[in-house]
Amino acid sequence: MAYVVDTTNTISISNKQIGLGVRLSNNVTCFDTIYDIAEQAKENLKSLLLTRVGERYMLPNFGTELLSILFEPSVDLLNLDIQEILTPNISYWLPYIEVDSIDVKSAQSNADLNNEIEILILYSVLNSTFKTESLTLAINSDGVLTIE
Numbered sequence: 389m390a391y392v393v394d395t396t397n398t399i400s401i402s403n404k405q406i407g408l409g410v411r412l413s414n415n416v417t418c419f420d421t422i423y424d425i426a427e428q429a430k431e432n433l434k435s436l437l438l439t440r441v442g443e444r445y446m447l448p449n450f451g452t453e454l455l456s457i458l459f460e461p462s463v464d465l466l467n468l469d470i471q472e473i474l475t476p477n478i479s480y481w482l483p484y485i486e487v488d489s490i491d492v493k494s495a496q497s498n499a500d501l502n503n504e505i506e507i508l509i510l511y512s513v514l515n516s517t518f519k520t521e522s523l524t525l526a527i528n529s530d531g532v533l534t535i536e
């Protein structure tokens with residue numbers, strides 16, 4: 389028996405719900421519904437970066453060691469260490485995200501950042517028409533992590 393294979397582009401979803409964001413919303417519900425593939429990819433990337441390896445039950449290898457290295461003493465090779473931690477994990481767990489660049493700024497590279505670290509990740513979603521997206525992680529001197 390023959391089956392009809394749907395060859396429509398699944399990237400161009402207009403008003404279908406495709407997931408939930410991990411960010412809290414301002415309305416009555418706890419999470420916002422996501423309708424955009426690029427936004428869902430960003431939320432998946434946030435989840436990967438904020439999960440420590442060994443934290444997920446039944447997926448002990450999911451996550452990164454990013455949070456561990458960020459709170460270590462700042463060293464000259466911090467930029468390379470972060471790239472070596474993030475690049476293979478992102479390509480393994482989120483193969484549809486192509487990392488264009490990872491830029492790490494610290495007090496050593498920018499005197500305005502006093503005991504703070506900023507990580508800017510430029511990426512694009514493969515097989516889509518979306519432009520390059522960015523994700524910024526910042527850790528201030530009080531140890532508060534913000535991600536945008």
